[in-house]
Amino acid sequence: MPYDVCIVGGGVVGLSSAYFLAKLGLSVNVIEKDSIGSHASGFAYGSLSPLGEAGHAEDILPELEIARMGMDIHALFAEELVENTGIQTDHRFRPALDLIFTEGEVVNAKEQVEWRTDEKGYKVEWLTREEALKTIPHISKEILGAVYTEGVADVEPYKLMLALTQGCELLGVDINHGNVVNVGREGSDIQIKTESGVTTCKNVVLAMGPWMGGTSDWLGFNVPIKPLKGQIIRLNAPNVEINCSVGWKGNYACTKPDGLLWAGTTEEDVGFNDIPTPSGRDQVIEALDKMIPNLDEATLVQHTACLRPLPLDGKIILGPISTDQNIFLATGTGRKGILLGPAMGNIISQLITGQKLEVDITSFSPNRFN
Numbered sequence: 001m002p003y004d005v006c007i008v009g010g011g012v013v014g015l016s017s018a019y020f021l022a023k024l025g026l027s028v029n030v031i032e033k034d035s036i037g038s039h040a041s042g043f044a045y046g047s048l049s050p051l052g053e054a055g056h057a058e059d060i061l062p063e064l065e066i067a068r069m070g071m072d073i074h075a076l077f078a079e080e081l082v083e084n085t086g087i088q089t090d091h092r093f094r095p096a097l098d099l100i101f102t103e104g105e106v107v108n109a110k111e112q113v114e115w116r117t118d119e120k121g122y123k124v125e126w127l128t129r130e131e132a133l134k135t136i137p138h139i140s141k142e143i144l145g146a147v148y149t150e151g152v153a154d155v156e157p158y159k160l161m162l163a164l165t166q167g168c169e170l171l172g173v174d175i176n177h178g179n180v181v182n183v184g185r186e187g188s189d190i191q192i193k194t195e196s197g198v199t200t201c202k203n204v205v206l207a208m209g210p211w212m213g214g215t216s217d218w219l220g221f222n223v224p225i226k227p228l229k230g231q232i233i234r235l236n237a238p239n240v241e242i243n244c245s246v247g248w249k250g251n252y253a254c255t256k257p258d259g260l261l262w263a264g265t266t267e268e269d270v271g272f273n274d275i276p277t278p279s280g281r282d283q284v285i286e287a288l289d290k291m292i293p294n295l296d297e298a299t300l301v302q303h304t305a306c307l308r309p310l311p312l313d314g315k316i317i318l319g320p321i322s323t324d325q326n327i328f329l330a331t332g333t334g335r336k337g338i339l340l341g342p343a344m345g346n347i348i349s350q351l352i353t354g355q356k357l358e359v360d361i362t363s364f365s366p367n368r369f370n
């Protein structure tokens with residue numbers, strides 16, 4: 001019997017899709033070439049920032065509705081997945097504090113406060129230097145002010161992936177290892193070819209993250225996605241607790257529930273090279289030092305690198321392709337896939353089962369490239 005759905009890619013987008021589809025009673029097979037969650041989905045920072053943060057606020061605007069849905073689903077996962085699997089995702093609400101160092105940044109930041117204030121469920125305010133330092137005494141005294149946002153959250157991405165994997169397995173999802181080399185229609189079914197065999201299904205979801213560019217031959221059009229490398233460090237920083245996400249120009253730092261100070265990040269256009277480098281580490285340390293000086297006693301515990309799936313036109317790619325309504329693409333989450341991925345999985349499950357969608361996804365259609 002063919003599976004109802006095959007999902008290529010075991011990242012947060014693929015596994016969330018599998019989870020919601022299996023919950024609706026469909027038979028689902030996930031095929032992953034490496035290990036589940038072994039790329040960006042397992043090694044991201046884990047910030048859930050539907051209003052944007054770390055100085056990248058306007059990036060989130062095209063996907064704002066999906067981001068709102070992502071927040072709700074993460075809250076649901078924190079109850080449902082934890083209850084079913086016993087694995088904590090470390091979901092918690094903690095504020096964000098975006099630091100402002102120059103007059104130019106002040107103008108941009110005040111605009112951010114304006115549109116963020118309109119969003120329900122958040123408290124957003126401009127803090128003077130003194131107010132910001134009172135909130136987090138460890139931050140730089142060089143700042144001119146800061147944007148404070150309450151209502152944002154975070155998770156531990158690797159634990160989320162563990163919980164999702166087990167949640168999927170409990171719902172009967174088959175998770176297999178395999179490098180998919182071709183996808184094509186065969187009569188009423190779709191065939192997924194790996195290096196070691198063929199799997200047949202009624203629908204396929206391609207959720208291959210930055211590797212999505214490799215599907216051009218299967219689909220007959222180019223999916224403009226490229227990898228954008230990011231590096232993160234985790235530090236043991238005695239006596240320094242940063243209980244909100246401090247951000248500046250795309251960099252961030254926060255003490256996570258594991259007690260370590262996580263800090264990032266780089267944006268490197270270096271193809272599929274995902275090896276942590278000393279220069280990447282030094283760049284992250286330099287930005288961290290600018291935001292939170294006096295970390296002399298901190299020691300490096302872990303240093304990771306992974307690849308974001310960067311859509312070249314800046315928007316996620318979500319929906320069926322025009323030449324085959326049973327082939328779905330779900331990718332292009334860039335810096336916000338941990339937040340958006342679960343919502344995209346939910347939308348994929350609604351599309352495949354013919355349900356009415358809660359959000360309009362027209363502008364995310366893969367057919368804008370076809």
Ligand SMILES: Cc1cc2nc3c(=O)[nH]c(=O)nc-3n(C[C@H](O)[C@H](O)[C@H](O)COP(=O)(O)OP(=O)(O)OC[C@H]3O[C@@H](n4cnc5c(N)ncnc54)[C@H](O)[C@@H]3O)c2cc1C
Pocket residue numbers: 008009010011012013014031032033034035036037038039040041042043044045046047048178179180181207208209210211212228229230231232264265305306307308309330331332333334335336337338339340341
């Ligand atoms: C440093 C860094 C920090 C980040 N921080 C945040 C954050 O704070 N908040 C946030 O929301 N987002 C964050 N992100 C972004 C987020 O991690 C990504 O957008 C998201 O993980 C992408 O998920 P994905 O499932 O699309 O891709 P991936 O996690 O890359 O998963 C795709 C999977 O597909 C598999 N695959 C590919 N090709 C094939 C094939 N041919 N056959 C079988 N399997 C295949 C891959 O092996 C991979 O496991 C961060 C990213 C980075 C790099």
